[in-house]
Amino acid sequence: MSALDWIAADWGTSHLRVWGLAGDHVVQQAQSDQGMAQLGRDGFEAALLALVGDWLPNGQITPVIACGMAGSRQGWVEAPYRSVPCTPLGATLTPAPTRELRLSVHVVPGLKQVKPADVIRGEETQIAGYLARNxxxxxxxxxxxxxxxxxxxxxxxxxxxxxxxxxxMFALLTQHSVLRHSVAGWDSAGFADGVAQGMERPERLMARLFSIRAEGLLDGLDPALARARLSGLLIGAELAAAKPYWLGQRVAVIGADGLAKAYATALAGLSVPVSIHDATEMTIAGLNEARAHLPPSERPCVN
Amino acid sequence: MSALDWIAADWGTSHLRVWGLAGDHVVQQAQSDQGMAQLGRDGFEAALLALVGDWLPNGQITPVIACGMAGSRQGWVEAPYRSVPCTPLGATLTPAPTRELRLSVHVVPGLKQVKPADVIRGEETQIAGYLARNxxxxxxxxxxxxxxxxxxxxxxxxxxxxxxxxxxMFALLTQHSVLRHSVAGWDSAGFADGVAQGMERPERLMARLFSIRAEGLLDGLDPALARARLSGLLIGAELAAAKPYWLGQRVAVIGADGLAKAYATALAGLSVPVSIHDATEMTIAGLNEARAHLPPSERPCVN
Known part of the structure; x- marks a missing residue:
């Protein structure tokens, strides 16, 4: 196994995922449920060491590049948002305080848009990874x-x-709403049907959600069909509202396998030229890009 | 105090509310959290008696007329839906099994619509009450x-x-979503603004919901404004989708005080002739109407 020379970390609200790398080659990986929401400011270093402590070579400092909620106000250290228009990665990373001498941690800042107000934390890194590859x-x-x-x-x-x-919204509806007992499984035709309905009349969403419940009561609607249609209705409404983004454009979908494929299928159905890219791969590629912005003293000589 | 001659019951998913009446005059009232969702089929009678047991005169049968989820498949007794178009109340009520000899219980059936699939349980009684008054x-x-x-x-x-x-949806978003820490209180101007936005571009709902979160992070959006705008966005989207219902019509809003007023205000802003009516009052009036459908032997001689 090649020697690890840096660590990539994707620190979300609910999970922490880490990869040990030699250059851009993954040699270790681990994950835990120690997401930002589980941790106080003092808990981040221990949560990281629980996963990577055994990977750290002695006698040297291993750099860790993290993206996601670790950089939020409730995170390890606040990495203030950068304003768009801008490149997905800036010239500087935000250092996080550490006690362990064998590691240094830097966090990638998110992006903000003033109007309409919007924020990104984590996806900027996937975008940087995609642009590095393309x-x-x-x-x-x-x-x-x-x-x-x-x-x-x-x-x-x-x-x-x-x-x-x-x-x-999909999670809230399937886990906490009156629909939770009516939905289970998946049905591709039901998804396509839901997307079409959601796109055609997005304003009817709240009524169509209740229809799923009513069809369950009156017609014994198949739970797999119901769950896929629910997903389709929501994604269809999103596609209707996002039309100014995709119309006349090529679209790169970056996401986890099933969900990215669902979006890509729906977009292809609208004659949009679309490609699919793995979110994890783009995250690691983006963190590798961010590594170029480390202070020179902490930049390993691997490039 | 006049002698009680019948009992009205509004049995919802989460609550049970009962009124003891002399004719159409309320002489007793009580409520509990023993809604349908808390009870197995055998638990309904005890839940009712816990509230009304002390009201029952000896040596006679007091009729109870119930509406709402007590008549659902998971309720006390299933009162099968009646199909629209039809009057809000039919000719028959569904008797519920009882062991207590001093009461007889009858449940009002709900309504169903085949296409688009939809169901009502409880509101048919409020509608009947409103039509009895008008x-x-x-x-x-x-x-x-x-x-x-x-x-x-x-x-x-x-x-x-x-x-x-x-x-x-409002409950899910304010209690379980990422917005839950950003919303508290009420601001009338924020509500009106949300209604206008929700009506104008209902398809943007999912994006505007996230904007509330982003404005909280970036601009310190006032939580009262945020909560009122959230409510306005949802109601505005509903009004946009319900336009075939209210356009060119007069609308009677039946509901609890604050919510009914919010809808009426929004409708009045659209130049719709609108009136407001108290839901509890309409429920009791509707149950009183339903009482006319009791089997003759159980109909008290008060009309």
Whole structure:
């Protein structure tokens, strides 16, 4: 196994994922449920060491580059938002305080947009990774997830972006609402049908959600069909509202396997030229880009 | 105090409310959190007796008329839905099994609509109460709540109706979502602003919800303004989708005080002739109407 020379960390609200790398080659990986929401400011270093402590070579400082909620106001250290239009990564990273002498930690700042007010934390790194892999690419990046992001890229800069609560809404409805007993499983045709309905009349969303419940009561609607249609209705409404982003553009979808594919399928159905890219791969590529911004003393001689 | 001759019961998912009446005059009232969701089929009678046991005169049978979820499949006894178009109350009530000899219990059936699939349980009684008070009234009844209902009334019948998940969505977002720490209090101007935004571009709902969070982070958005705007956005989107119901119609809003007023204010702003009516009053009036459908042997001689 190659010697590890830096560590990439994706620190979300609910999870921490880390990778040990030799250059851009992953040699170790681990994860835990020690997301930002579980931790007080003093808990971050211990949560990180619990995963990477055994990886650290003695007698040297291993740099850690982190993105995501570790840089939020409730995180390890606040990495203030940078304002768009700007490149996804800036010239500086924010150092986090550490006691362990074998590591130094730097956090990637998020992005903010003044009007309409919007914020990004974590996805800027995936965007940087995608642009590093595709230099000179112009178009729109769609990052589906708990809070889906649509991002307009031009000349290497994030020009504007918009966030939708779609993924969180799906979780709330399937876990906490009156629909929770009516939905389970997946049905591809039901998803496509929901997307079409959601796009055609997005304003009817709240009524169509209750229809799922009513069809369950009256017609014994199949729970797999119900869950897929629910997802489709939400994503369809998002696509209707995001039309100014995707219309006449090429779209790169960056996300986890199933969800990215669902968005890509829906976009392809609208004749949008679309490609799919793995979120984890883009995160690591972006953190590798960010590593170039480390202070020279902490930059390992691997480039 | 006049002698009680019947009992009205509004049995919801989360609460049970009962009134003891002499004719149409309330002489007793009580409530508990023994809603349908808390009870197995065998628990309903005990939950009712816990509230009304002390009211029951000896040596006679006191009739109880119940509406709401007590008549659902998971309720005390299933009172099968009646299909619209139909009058809000039918000719028969569904008897519930009882062991206590001093009471007889009958449940009001709900209404169903085949296409688009939709159901009502409880609001049919409020509608019946409203029509009893306003004979010959034609128009649209709006019943805001956890699941808001818009109901088209013509010639004393429910012609069609549509349910929106609006109230439940507000509860989910304020209690379980990323917005829960950003919203508290109320601001009337913020509500009006939200309604206008929600109506104008209902398809942007999921994006505007995240904007509330982003404005909180970036601009320190006042939590009272945030909560009122959230409510306004949801109600505005509902009004946009319910336009086929209210456009060119007079609307009777039946609901609890604050919420009914919020809907009425929004409708009045759209130049819709609107009146407000208390939900409890309409429920009791409707149950009093239903009492006329009791089997003759159980009908007290008070009319």
């Amino acid at each position: 230099p000179g690419w112009d178009g729109v990046i769609c990052l589906p997830g708990t809070h889906s992001k649509w991002v307009h890229i031009s000349a290497g800069e994030v020009v504007s972006f918009q966030t939708f609560l779609t993924g969180e | 004979p010959g009234w034609d128009g649209v009844i709006c019943l805001p709540g956890t699941h808001s209902k818009w109901v088209h009334i013509s010639a004393g019948e429910v012609v069609s109706f549509q349910t929106f998940l609006t109230g439940e």
